[in-house]
Amino acid sequence: MAVEADTQQGRVTGRVWTVRLAPYGRPSAGTVRLSCSRPACADQRFTTAAQARKGAVEHVNGHLAHVRAGGGPRGDVWCACRAADCAWHTPDTLDGHRGGARPAAAAVRCGGPVVLTVHADRAGRLWRIAETCARCAAATGDCRVLDTAPPPPRTAPAGPAPDKAAPQGGPAGRAAEPSGPVGGATAVFSDHTPVTATPSSPPTVPAARTTSPGDASPQPQQEGKIAQRAVPHDLRPDSLRVELIELGDEFRAYQQRTAPDLSLLADLHDRKAVAFAQWADATGDGSLRREAHRARKAAQTTREMHENRCGGPGGAAASGDGPPVERLLTRGQAAHARTVLDHVPGLAPSNEAAVHLAVLMLTLRCARTGTGNITGQDLTGWLQEDAERVVEQLVAADWLRLPGTVEEALASRPEDPAAVVVPSLLPDEPCPFAFGKTTRSRISGWAQKASGDRRLRKRKPAAPARLLALYTAAHIRPDGRLGEAGDSAGDGLGLERMSAFCAVPTEELAEHAALLIAADWLTEADVDVEAGTLRGRLAERVWPLGGLL
Known part of the structure; x- marks a missing residue:
């Protein structure tokens, strides 16, 4: 599709192709129409939804092949998602705006290299190819990054004045930082403070601060989070605080597993139920006791799911004699x-x-x-x-x-x-x-x-x-x-x-x-x-x- 120039930034907006499927004619006929936002692409009609989805995937792959043949995504374009006021973001992924309305475009910070993304909605009715920044790609649900553009060339500072030598580095307006060794030149960082280093005067390392034994600060306590709750550093007994921190780490490690282990997950929920019950007794917080009750229910449900998959205790799958049985009913x-x-x-x-x-x-x-x-x-x-x-x-x-x-x-x-x-x-x-x-x-x-x-x-x-x-x-x-x-x-x-x-x-x-x-x-x-x-x-x-x- 045609691109529009951004007059304020002097850059063009990233390309976007949108492929849609929609009913056509009488509902009983079952005809589906495929339309593309690119004016040169004519509408297509299919007799079944399966044929329409297959045709849409082929159409999207055709556009992707054309982009790759043209050199892939362009590193000097303006984020297409930002140009649309970041309307593609999933609300739950917006920093500081979880569960709320989509913030204004000025409140969203674009960043990272330009990437080529493809988004497919879960209903199988819309596909979108776009050149966006990496941050917007991460904030968009059901979005897959296919390729990353090389970064645009950065020019060295032209003079000693920091306000003229610092080029704008992207949508967020960050100043460019030099990559590589600096010798006899003025480096301009994002705080606009010039720092000059010469070969004859190597940088000095500040001396270690000396403190008396009586002024030594205590060893910092280990910190952690579990179930979106910060574990207090002064929680007693100390064994409970350590258990909560370790449980939070183990839950996060479980989420990174490539394959589920329901038996391990049930044990984690059991430990969480015991730990949260002790936490509630120590602080008198009723919400912690309710969380402990939910953890006990989660452990029971997870074990039922495990038994449904493996055939239960003593079953063929449980003894290793056969594959797990995926049962329709718990x-x-x-x-x-x-x-x-x-x-x-x-x-x-x-x-x-x-x-x-x-x-x-x-x-x-x-x-x-x-x-x-x-x-x-x-x-x-x-x-x-x-x-x-x-x-x-x-x-x-x-x-x-x-x-x-x-x-x-x-x-x-x-x-x-x-x-x-x-x-x-x-x-x-x-x-x-x-x-x-x-x-x-x-x-x-x-x-x-x-x-x-x-x-x-x-x-x-x-x-x-x-x-x-x-x-x-x-x-x-x-x-x-x-x-x-x-x-x-x-x-x-x-x-x-x-x-x-x-x-x-x-x-x-x-x-x-x-x-x-x-x-x-x-x-x-x-x-x-x-x-x-x-x-x-x-x-x-x-x-x-x-x-x-």
Whole structure:
């Protein structure tokens, strides 16, 4: 794009190219338009968002190749970010303005060499190439430095007058300092004080100041910070002060690690909880006690994450026999999922497997507020050919309320979903669930993935088999064995509770368990009607969907 001259500084502004993606035409068409701020670049149109992003990346790479072919970034240009009043800065990165509004351009100090940067927003809709200073690049979020311009040549002072011999060195107005040895010349530093050094008079070193033993100052105390708090130098006992300083250093060292170590991080949080509790006892500061409580919770959560990754204590991954398992649900989220499964038989208006499946999925959509959005694809994916009949049955029982007719709900699309209401889950009614929106979303996604498993769909399972798949996935040990909550031995699942959840007689559970084995959902299943248990093991391919007990 064309550059504009800065008349005050006598320098041109750094180049900027901005590539954007935006919808084009009707939303249902899905067409995306690519536009570039360079006038010579014509707009492009793509039929899908993936093609548009690929085209945008190729367009950006083309501009970068052109810049490199022209010699890279120019070291004598004015920072393009400063020319835009530093509007590209991330607020949290501005010195002295954390969490506040963006300061005026005069309050922001540019500095460092000119760099070539590329910024890509997290939504994947905007890319920006710019020549900025290194300080502005560091203050801009999601910004990557690709190349650094060589510094512009600096001229030596022309005369003894410091106000005429000191050229302006950049946007901050710093005077240039000489690089290299100085002999027989006047060096002008940023404080504008001339210093003359000659070969015959080498610089003198000041003599050490002599003090009497009684005037000696005490040894300075070690200082440190932890959790954005400065550790007082007079904190007692001294062992607590040293522990807090060491903890702060270890937390900062952990942040520099290339790979996470959740076990080490949990130990650090435990030490922090103990140290902050002692700090609170020593000072009477209530905020320190709250920080200690947060550290204990962080240690517990971190250990749960570690167990989810390694399969828990005694698991295959924990013993080094297999890779870590990245589970979709934490132990706490799995416990909430089992709570929802246990409530389905009591929430459903009729004892039918398809109705139980619809009640489960709709409950997970509307658990917190009693309202949620669904599409026709959701309903047909859950219920297949029974979708219309089951939805009509729920509406007739006033368990579900639709904004229109059942046919309109089945025809709704993702861009215009149907807003449904479950009256029993509205805020004015007693709610059996106590989890937040993040947990609700995670459990709903887990149920969607488990019931829609690809290998399971190939077997065209009926609703009871899909419910059994969900129930078995929600009740496993770290080694994949099925078990009930509170049963450390993991000696199978109770048939009565499974029968109530799946809405089928206990005698039919063996048939559906055999289908799960054929779909590689279970590796083994033993239905013991006399003992009233189902013993089995979840296949390793679906361990990520397992809810650990």
